[in-house]
Amino acid sequence: QVQLVESGGGLVQxxxxxxxxxxxxxxxxxxxxxxxxxxxxxxxxxxxAAISGSGRITDYADSVKGRFTIxxxxxxxTVYLQMNSLKPEDxxxxxxxxDRDYSTVxxxxxxxxxxxxxxxxxxxx
Numbered sequence: 001q002v003q004l005v006e007s008g009g010g011l012v013q014x015x016x017x018x019x020x021x022x023x024x025x026x027x028x029x030x031x032x033x034x035x036x037x038x039x040x041x042x043x044x045x046x047x048x049a050a051i052s053g054s055g056r057i058t059d060y061a062d063s064v065k066g067r068f069t070i071x072x073x074x075x076x077x078t079v080y081l082q083m084n085s086l087k088p089e090d091x092x093x094x095x096x097x098x099d100r101d102y103s104t105v106x107x108x109x110x111x112x113x114x115x116x117x118x119x120x121x122x123x124x125x
Contacts, residue, residue: 002026002114004096009119012086016123020081022096022116030054032113034072034079035105038092038121047108048094049081059106064090086123093118 008020026032030053039045049070050059058070069082079096097112099105104112 002098004098004114004116006094006096006116006119009094009121011122011124014086014088014123014125016086017082017084018086018121020083020094020096020119020121022079022081024077024079024096024098024114026077026098026114029077030074032098032100033102033105034070035097035099035108035112036070036079036081037095037097037108038090039095039118040089040092043092045095045108047106050102050105051079052102057102083121086121088123088125091121091123093120 003025005023033052035050036048037045038048051070051072055072067085072079095118096116098114099112
C-alpha cells in the first residue's frame with residue numbers, strides 16, 4: 001500500500017525557515033512526479049510546487065517563487081520543500097502528492113494518484 005507521510009511542519013516566526021519532507025513508500029518512486037500543495041483555513045487547496053520524477057524540472061506558484069525550493073532524493077524516496085522568508089500568509093496545512101503525469105501535478109487538480117495527510121505550518125507575525 002502506497003503511503004506519503006509529510007513531516008517538518010511547525011510554528012515559526014515571519015522571516016524564518018522550515019524544511020518539509022515527504023517520505024513515499026513507492027517502489028518506483030522515480031517514475032512519479034511530486035507536488036506540494038497547501039490549504040489555508042477557509043480557503044481552497046492551492047498548488048505550491050512540483051518536481052519531475054528525475055528532478056530536472058520544477059515549477060512554483062508565483063506566491064512562493066524565490067522563497068521556496070522543491071527537491072527530491074530518489075534513493076531515499078523523499079521529496080522536500082525548503083521554505084525561506086516565511087510570511088504569515090504561508091500558514092496552511094501542506095500536503096504532498098504523487099502522480100505519473102506531470103501536467104496533473106502542475107495543475108493541482110484533485111485527480112492525483114496519491115496524497116499525504118498533511119503537516120501544519122504556522123507562521124506568526
